[in-house]
Structure formats: structure tokens, C-alpha cells
Amino acid sequence: MNEIFERRSIRRYTDKEISDEDIKKLLKAGMNAPSAHNKKPYDLVVVKNKETLKKLADTCIYSHMLNEANAAILVCSLGDDKETPYWQADCGAVTENILLEATSLGIGSCWIGGYPDLEKTGKEKTILGIPDNYKLFCTISLGYPAEDRKPNNNFYPEKVHYEKF
Numbered sequence: 001m002n003e004i005f006e007r008r009s010i011r012r013y014t015d016k017e018i019s020d021e022d023i024k025k026l027l028k029a030g031m032n033a034p035s036a037h038n039k040k041p042y043d044l045v046v047v048k049n050k051e052t053l054k055k056l057a058d059t060c061i062y063s064h065m066l067n068e069a070n071a072a073i074l075v076c077s078l079g080d081d082k083e084t085p086y087w088q089a090d091c092g093a094v095t096e097n098i099l100l101e102a103t104s105l106g107i108g109s110c111w112i113g114g115y116p117d118l119e120k121t122g123k124e125k126t127i128l129g130i131p132d133n134y135k136l137f138c139t140i141s142l143g144y145p146a147e148d149r150k151p152n153n154n155f156y157p158e159k160v161h162y163e164k165f
């Protein structure tokens with residue numbers, strides 16, 4: 001899959017709008033990720049409103065790219081450690097699928113960390129009216145790329161252990 005290597009964190013975007021059809025493809029990619037016991041413990045919030053994106057950008061210095069973004073998808077979860085103990089892994093799989101589908105559609109994306117930073121995610125939850133008992137796993141910033149980044153070609157032999165650690 002070339003998308004795995006071509007996907008880079010893209011933080012500069014053009015003004016070109018992402019169509020609702022493509023947003024649906026991104027959501028569908030996320031919803032087809034593997035999930036422990038197939039519980040799918042997530043909700044996805046789509047934001048296209050520019051003012052809201054700017055408010056989200058101001059929640060943290062690492063979210064500045066949302067000022068230029070055309071859309072964002074926020075991955076939330078009830079985050080019930082008893083009922084869905086793998087919720088963070090599940091949300092990570094959803095997120096990566098969305099990033100790969102974005103790459104395949106020529107859309108730039110960046111994973112912006114959420115939980116466990118409760119101060120930052122608290123601000124984002126207030127802006128979006130996400131219920132108190134939900135956790136915000138991450139924000140995915142989206143837009144057509146205004147920067148060119150070379151594909152990754154990572155392989156770290158020292159991280160690999162054959163047969164035994």
C-alpha cells in the first residue's frame with residue numbers, strides 16, 4: 001500500500017474545499033478499522049465551520065494547522081476502561097485508517113493528540129458540546145496540501161527481535 005509510505009503529517013493547506021462525498025469516504029474508512037470484540041467504542045465529530053476550526057486551533061500551540069484546515073474529524077469515546085478496555089487502541093486504528101484514506105484521496109492530514117491531555121481536550125469538548133463523560137481521543141486536521149513532504153521509508157532493524165526479545 002503506497003499510502004502507508006506516502007502519508008505524512010501535512011500542516012499547510014490550500015483553500016480548496018473537501019467535498020461531503022470525500023468526508024463520507026474518510027468516515028467510512030475509519031468505521032472499517034479493526035476493533036476489539038468489535039465494540040467500536042467511538043463517535044466522530046466532523047467540523048467544517050471555519051470559525052469553529054479557528055477556535056479549536058487556539059486550544060493548544062500544537063493545533064495551529066487548524067487555522068488553515070478545511071475540515072477536521074474528532075475521534076471521541078466514552079472511554080469506559082471496564083466495558084471497552086481497548087478503546088484507545090480502537091480509536092487509534094480508526095484514526096490511522098482515516099489518515100490513509102485521506103492520503104489516497106490526495107487530502108493532507110495531521111493527527112493532533114487529545115486524551116490524556118485533559119486541559120486541552122476539555123477546551124475542545126466545550127467548543128463542540130461533547131458530553132462531559134466522553135473523552136476526546138484526537139483531532140484530525142484535513143485540507144488539500146500546500147506543502148510537499150517526501151514519503152517515509154522507515155525501517156529500524158534495532159527495533160526488531162526474531163523469535164525472542
Ligand SMILES: Cc1cc2nc3c(=O)[nH]c(=O)nc-3n(C[C@H](O)[C@H](O)[C@H](O)COP(=O)(O)O)c2cc1C
Binds near residue numbers: 008
Ligand atoms: C498520538 C499522536 C499525537 C500527535 N500530536 C500531534 C500534535 O498535537 N501536533 C502536530 O503537529 N502533530 C502531531 N502528531 C504528528 C507527529 O508529529 C508526526 O506523526 C511525526 O512527527 C512523524 O511525522 P509524519 O507523520 O509526517 O510521518 C501526532 C502524532 C501522533 C501519533
